[in-house]
Amino acid sequence: MTQRRALISGASIAGPALAFWLNRYGWETTVVERAAEVRTGGQNIDVRGAARETLRRAGLEDVVRAATTGELGTRFVRADGSTAAEFPAGESDTEGATAEVEILRGDLAQILIDASMSKTEYVFGDAIAGVEETTDGVRVSFEKGQDREYDLVIVAEGKNSTTRSLLFRGAERAEVRDLGMEMAYLTIPRTDGDVDWWRWYSAPGGRGVTLRPDRHGTTRAVLSRMTHGRASGFDRRDAAGQKSALREQFGDAGWEATRVLDALDGADVYFESLGQVHAPTWSTGRVALTGDAAWCASPVSGMGTSLSLVGAYVLAGELSAHVDHRDAFRGYERILRPYVEQAQDPPPGTPRLANPSTRAGIAALHGLLRAASTKAVAPLRSRMFRPPAEKIELPDYGHLEARV
Known part of the structure; x- marks a missing residue:
């Protein structure tokens, strides 16, 4: 059989994971990334449930575990730094506010890139400018590089993917x-x-x-606020404006807020408005979506990384199990959409209830968390900190490797 070729746009988690699995099944892959180099920064992410199983099947679980942050668990603290409630790290594939496997986004991305590098071409500092379907493939134009031809194009970018907006229009447009x-x-x-x-x-x-904590001798900080429907009003590309707004918003917050604000000038700050991506379809012609570009569930779901790893595994398997890409894309959505929909359906009130507006609300939250931290209410704790990461039956694509 002629070796099939796929172009993947995005080199964070979903893109390199997809390249790894497609390589295993005999595909030739290219990953294009707008950033000039591997983005090694980022915050703590967790790998849960079925995603842990995909790492085992990939032979990467031990490598990932060796790169974890060493986080011992989660403490909810008061303004004076005292502990209101604490939850040790989970001891299973799924449970815990702190999962058993916590790793920095950049560290996991590097592991996946390293694992796929020998069989994948990585092109940094470029992006897709257009896609034209041909009789038996797609011709892709780039912002900087020369045109190339592939069998398929997979968009594995973020929530606000520009390539998705370019290629999915009208009734196909994601919300x-x-x-x-x-x-x-x-x-x-x-x-x-x-x-x-x-x-x-x-x-x-x-x-x-x-x-x-991280494993690099630094500390990862997050400043968050409920907007109550009011946008911040400044340009996301205006770093100085972002930092000025943060100082105004958090200047009187208390605890370690002043320390974080004092570090803003020398820091690379990533700002985002939380949202979910709901796409009516994950494919059009020979182009498909995966990762946050397809279904971002937001950080509050606790499922972002797990969805990316499972999605890459299923998409690669379905593409390799079918001769016709249309059958593969249908199988991909059939298997994965129920899993995604569960992740996008967090408990009622999320994230508002976990981020109270009043001192009385904060006191009530701390009281609930103290109760949940006791052995007597373990079932409540499980419901609070157990996302549906295992709620999928992973297909076994191992037989496809024999074809390579």
């Missing part, structure tokens, strides 16, 4: 639903007072400050 919350992520120097726990502080006004 991005705002969740009423903004978050700013940055890395700050670690101090002697930092511990190997995820510390979560809630301030009045639906604001939050969290600090998490």
